[in-house]
Amino acid sequence: MSTETIEFQAEARQLLRLMIHSIYSNKDVFLRELISNSSDALDKLRLAAYQDKDLGADTSDLHIELHPDSEARTLTIRDNGIGMTRDEVVELIGTIAKSGTAELLARLKEADGDSSSERNLIGQFGVGFYSAFMVADRVELTTRKAGSDEGVRWESDGEGSYTIEPAAGLPQGTAVTLHLKASDAEDQLHDYADRNVLRRTVKTYSDFITWPVRMVPEPAPATDEGTDEEPETTPAAPEPETLNSMKALWARAQKDVSEEEYAEFYRHISHDWQEPLETVRLAAEGTFEYQALLFLPQVAPMDLHMRDARRGVQLYVRRVFIMDDCEALVPEYLRFVKGVVDAADLSLNVSREILQQDRQISAIRRRLVRKVLSTIGTLRDEQPEKYATFWAQFGRALKEGLLSDADNRETILGVSSFLSTHGEEPTGLAAYKERMREGQDAIYYMTGDSRTAIESSPHIEAFREKGFEVLLLTDPVDEVWVDTVEGFDGTPLRSIAKGQVDLQTDEEKEQAEQQRTEFGGFCEWMAGVLADDVKEVRLSSRLTTSPAVLVGDEFDMTPTLEKMYRAMGQEPPKVKRILELNPSHPLVTGLRDAQAAGRDEGGTAELVYGMALLAEGGDLPDPSRFVGLLAERLQQNL
Template sequence: MPTETFEFQVEARQLLQLMIHSVYSNKDVFLRELVSNASDALDKLRLAALRDDAPGADTSDLHIEIEPDGDARTLTVRDNGIGMTHDEVGRLIGTIAHSGTAAFLEELKEAKDAAGAEGLIGQFGVGFYSGFMVADEMTLLTRRAGEARGTRWTSRGEGTYTMETVDDAPQGTSVTLHLKPADSDDQLHDYTSARKIKEIVKKYSDFITWPIRLVTPAPAQEAPAGGDGAEAAGGGPAAPETLNSMKALWARSREEVSDDEYHELYKHIGHDWRDPLETVRLQAEGTFEYQALLFVPAHAPHDLFTQGFRRGLQLYVKRVLIMDDCEALLPSYLRFVKGVVDAQDLSLNVSREILQQDRHIRMMQRRLTKKLLSSVKDMMARNPERYTTFWREFGAVLKEGLVTDAENRDALLAVSSFPTTYGDGGPTTLKGYLERMEDGQEDIYYLTGESRRSIENSPHMEAFRDRGIEVLLLTDPVDEVWVDAVGEYEGKPMRSVAKGEIDLGGRTGDDAGTEREQQADAYADLLGWMTEQLDEGIKEVRLSSRLTVSPACIVSDAHELTPALENMYRAMGQEVPPARRILELNPDHQLVKGLNQAYRENEDRTRLAGTVEVLHGLAVLAEGGRPKDPARFVQLMSERLERAL
């Protein structure tokens, strides 16, 4: 097949230019990325061989080779792993868009420093192209294990790349970097130096479980005097030198491993350039032994809440990787955690379906979950600043466990915090809320909404704000669900300030009771008539004790779903009958007083019905909804504003 030339898409060209002009603060990391990719390819081949998915593959000596050539100024990183087909090269290497380039570029523009840019590069999986920081040209030669023919991909990073089919490609993948000139301003190190290569591998890749071998050609020797130059001897290449220790960090004692080594392992398996926020070790002994090394990232992945998010821990059996992303080891709400688990007594040839039912896997999941939640609780106590970072990045996903994991609900509540109206509005725990509750207060009050600002400005908050009663401000979509699932905390019910009737006390005594009775009598006819006028969408119109400023608000019945929850269920394909809401009126508001007086004086009921519609529409808007007929609402508002002028 002839060589074909292709053009990168616009976003890809922009990305290549960023790489060429280096958004990395440390260019050495290009070698770490290429070695990490090679290690992944070897892992995939081992897994394929265990499942008999790679017929004809050679797994006798799986390894990584690094071969520098100072004379040619090239550096080659090769592996004999799974390799790629021609189509896979075009899809995974040629287009870059597979890695989410557009989103990457958008976030890269917002990165405030080089460290932030590095984190995005690892997160979006485009580290292969970091080679263009040190190379004028990159050539990739690959053959899928078990395939007969290979593919060569070449690019100078200038907007185009070529692909051709080759017959003599070895199994696996090799990446050759044609390094920039030695005197280039961009070339800060000699990456053909064996010493430099050893330094980088030791720093970043010592933990990798496959041997990383340095292949160095022997220096050329001049021909003997008077002899035939054609007989000059090169002496042959030196024996390959293994550069990494290949020691599993999780199998070594804590005293033997530095934090830097742990961090490099995390960066390798988590495809992240930042250090982890927390490292958690677990050594289980007894009838079923296993070791675990878990990492909590410092930042949430960009696709954490997408359906295709790849989660799970690496599962080893006696140091042999058998599954790269074992989802069964952790519940979904801990899907952001990265790490490895090495068991002693599992089968090497185990499927995902079997793992879901395996009692040892279930036992490990329970233990790992409790260990992680315990570590977060410890973080709250010893390092509040780090906990604040953790909750900001992962609080929304962790709260999913309050709905799905009843066994660990108490532990999850203990490490959860929520914005509040107390003090400066910073997050509080439920325990802290209980400690500040007023005497006689029986409920934990909360309000859900799209944003903190919309909640704080909600009419439902008026009486609570006036009385100084603390309310939790819940803005994550999952908040609509977990508060119903939890129901109460230490015997105190969770109560929405937008549901049911609210009685905050206030004035007491015979005079207060008499006043309420008088208001009820004075408004009884109006309330009944308004209920009839709004019959289609409102089940009841009643007086409110939660309003002090606004004329009206919409509330749900105590046991009804909120509109946001109804929409959430419908988005998941579940049919939910629309709940009929309640319209509450503020009897002390001049608009409501005037409406009642006009009704009692038998003014034009048609005009009054329009005012009722406006009042209802204003209440719907105040809670973030929209009137059923926006055009009619605007018309009614315009007419009333015109008369007011």
């Protein structure tokens, strides 16, 4: 059969235009795609040889070869895999009808020529071969199907047509030769006739594929023709250089991988000089298959809490590198997790650079999250020292999941730890519940800037005196999630700085009722004096030594959260709070008596309010007035 010139299918021409100008963001991926095609061809040959013992194909040394030629400016990618017949070449390269892309390209025509729409609507199909035209002016392909004697030669410049003709004497497999575009002297990183560039690119994208990727040695320099002397010895022919490690640790049995290998791999992907704190392996079979090898670091990176911090694990598809930080597979609150996910197949766009949102991605993400959280729980239960290290470094980030991951909220609470009045070391909520007092119906907590500030707060006095444990929540994220999480394991969480507190015995309640009668008029007077600052003045059951304390209603914003908003440049609306008074404190009883006798017009009431505000770390609305009133009262008592 003679040479034929065939027009590309219309959709294929449009695809070539997109491929060259729009789709790929990194030229290096063309080599990944062509090596992936070769790897697939080797896989298919091995399967075919297993199914057909009479195939007559050589499977003794299946491999992929790179032949760079810097003088001719060509690069050949050769494999000894299954190969293709003429019809298969036309079907797989000349058309794209069976890929389902024709329908998507029809949709592109309805997008009003918007190039961004073209990129967004690209569908799911294997067209990696076309990426060669990003770096080549002309592409040649020669191939011979295993078990056949007939070879095929295909050639195109990617402009609209290709030629195809028989070729004799071809080895089994496929060779793709790229006639590279002129080299840009300022862009040596993308000179694909350069052996160092090829080494780097293969290491990045194809390091873990099953088959060896070899680079043929450079040709020996020509000898001088004028000498008659024979060399004493004939130098041995240099061996091809294998560029990929083929060591996909996640694909090997766990018993066959040493801790040193895990540590070395972790350092390679994380750029961390330390060993990982914990290694997490996960594999799934069935409808869709994937393997994951994840690591929990020992030390948090510097950018862990920065807005533009990088996150996500490396994504591979059948051991071929796809992307470095795959955010779709790891939620933001687990951004510290490092590792690899290798899927048998995923729905990618044409460039394999953007994941489509489908159930596969969602299912993998759900399982990864559950596995990481269960590993953290195991560390807490079985390796407390490791867990303490983890929590000190990453606990603050993990608690962000209490806001963003409602499905796993209870699990996150269960593996979290919190400072507590019970002791110096953090405690879990399950342990807190085991220590709850008889009749206690809530997990008590208080938020604040530091442990010292909370433990010094008037709010905690009665709880300490009566032996009720209180969680001390000091991370900024604690101010937010406590308003979202209702409770843990059926027990509600309750702030000791909000609402009413009921810690009194029946006898104490009876006495309190009598005091409310005695102080009723005084509280109304004081509420009038402080009307601009408080919504109510009432007697307190949470104070034992302090004269007064400010508390919020159940859904009021805390003072610490107000400060956080102001630090971000946002002024929150003013919230009037409740001033609670200690009816047993001499200052309160003395002020009541002075007011009843007409000796105080409200100045001391303002001082009491200011003292309560300062006790919780708040800012006085008018420091000068407060100092003046204080000086006046001190002078009166000298």
